[in-house]
Amino acid sequence: MNKNTVTIVKCPTCQKNVEWSEKSLYRPFCSKRCQLIDLGDWAAEEHRIADKELTEQDLWSEDDLADLVSKH
Numbered sequence: 667m668n669k670n671t672v673t674i675v676k677c678p679t680c681q682k683n684v685e686w687s688e689k690s691l692y693r694p695f696c697s698k699r700c701q702l703i704d705l706g707d708w709a710a711e712e713h714r715i716a717d718k719e720l721t722e723q724d725l726w727s728e729d730d731l732a733d734l735v736s737k738h
């Protein structure tokens with residue numbers, strides 16, 4: 667067995683090969699940049715879902731519907 671075998675993983679962000687070792691500080695990401703991009707995607711996704719829920723609540727708010735009806 668070769669004791670020097672290194673595990674290679676793919677960066678989830680850019681698919682670049684990343685050596686799974688102490689050298690790769692941001693594993694499984696190839697760099698801090700890719701790690702931040704991935705975290706940013708998560709945050710953006712959560713915001714999008716939250717915004718959608720708020721919008722739907724607004725659309726179906728009885729106060730808003732009553733307001734629309736009373737205006738015209």
Ligand SMILES: [Zn+2]
Nearest residue numbers: 677680696700
């Ligand atoms: Zn990367």
